[in-house]
Amino acid sequence: MILEKKKAFNSFAAAKGLRSTRQRDIILDIFLSTHQHISVEELYLKVKSSNPGIGQATVYRTLKLFAESGLAREVLLHDGQTRYEHVVVGEHHDHLVCTGCNAIIEFExxxxxxxxxxxxxxxxxxxxxxxxxxxxxxxxxxx
Amino acid sequence: MILEKKKAFNSFAAAKGLRSTRQRDIILDIFLSTHQHISVEELYLKVKSSNPGIGQATVYRTLKLFAESGLAREVLLHDGQTRYEHVVVGEHHDHLVCTGCNAIIEFExxxxxxxxxxxxxxxxxxxxxxxxxxxxxxxxxxx
DNA sequence: ATGCTTTTGAAATTCATTTTCATTTACTAC
DNA sequence: GTAGTAAATGAAAATGAATTTCAAAAGCAT
Structure with a gap:
């Protein structure tokens, strides 16, 4: 499943004439290993902990690419940060957002x-x- | 209808121990005269044109109050600005957002x-x- | 390898929103 | 009305997410 997503992104990148870079591979790996609704900052911190060299502008740029490729989706909750969730083909879930504890319950x-x-x-x-x-x-x- | 909304906001303000100010009255009047999905900046410009003295921090603060009072609702579309729409009691509409021309169609x-x-x-x-x-x-x- | 272009990282910038703080204003008790 | 107080305001500064800039580095075709 993760492999398929990587392939899908590579196809997208190839079709767009994007180059294949170490940074994008790493960010993709880490994104795919996360759970739902990660913010760019959160992902950046994760990336930085194993790859201190990668800058946050790259993480921002790369997540936008993921969204464009259909791999991820931007979610605007109400905390002032853009979050990204995984897109699963043929499946769509929505969210119950608790304003008390910020928990997010997914439903379909x-x-x-x-x-x-x-x-x-x-x-x-x-x-x-x-x-x-x-x-x-x-x-x-x-x- | 507009009068009722003003009364409703005044009740809310009274219950919260808020003072009644000229600025809030003006901003409420102008907000009620607008159409859907106005951004804070847009409303601030409207307010400023007839009342140059009113600062934008006040508009921001006041719109948050309106949302808290149930009079308005924050809408996050994808243009980087927080917008507010009118809340009509007992009615709720949702949005078809055209990514081509930015038109917004409401439905219920x-x-x-x-x-x-x-x-x-x-x-x-x-x-x-x-x-x-x-x-x-x-x-x-x-x- | 060479040359050309994209991508990157760091820093600077942008822009919406929030905060600060001194001043003004609304309200309450006299 | 006036005095005292707490809240609200306006202007400017600060914040913080996101984007842009630009020189250096890396990918890719030849």
Whole structure:
């Protein structure tokens, strides 16, 4: 699975005429090893701990490339940082965001996905991506 | 309707022990006269044109208050600015965002709203607000 | 290897937003 | 009304995420 993603990114890079660099390989490896919703700063710190030479501008630039390639997706929660999550082909999940403890619960609902398609159809709209975030208090914080 | 909103904000302010100021009245008036999704900077410019004395920090502070009071809602689109939209009680709309021309189409779908409630219930989650944005190309841009 | 172009790292810059702080203003008690 | 206080304001400075700049380094075609 991870290998496939690397291949997918390499194809994208090749198609775009991008060069293959050590830095991008490393950042991709580390990104793929992370869990959901990592911020650029967080990823940069991880990268730096094993590869002190890599600068944060490179991490920013590379994550944008990942998003462009379809490997990652930008998520704007409400903490002032851009986060990136993994894109799994054919799967889309949304988020319950707890404003009490900042926990993020993922969920998937096919019916909602289908309703969105209906709505888009009604408006002649072609869907590229979407984002559903529900804000509130998780079970632990609501008490 | 506008009067009710002003009253609602005043109640909120009173309950919070906030003082009533000329600046907040003016900013509220102007905010209520705007259309959807105004950025802080845009609102500040509007405010400044009729009231040059009002500073932008005040506009920032006041819009946060509006959001806290339930009058407005923060919307993060992808242009690096925080935008605010009007909250209409008992109504919630979501957005189709055209990445071609930046048009924003609003829609409402009760079924989706209800499904969200089901999902929250299943996770023991208490919903405060939510946000659904569908990105893609509008009818005009997809051709 | 050579030459050309992309990529990189470090530092500087940008830009939205927040904070600071001295001053002004609103409200409360007299 | 006036005095006392705490909150709100405006201007400027500070912050912090993200982007840009630019010289040096690295990738790639020949």
């Amino acid at each position: 609902d096919e019916t909602i996905e289908n309703l969105q398609k209906d709505i888009a159809l009604r408006h002649g709209f072609f869907i590229r991506s979407h984002k559903l975030e529900i804000y509130g208090l998780c079970a632990a914080c609501r008490t | 779908d009760e079924t989706i709203e209800n499904l969200q409630k089901d999902i929250a219930l299943r996770h023991g989650f208490f919903i405060r607000s939510h946000k659904l944005e569908i990105y893609g190309l509008c009818a005009a841009c997809r051709t």
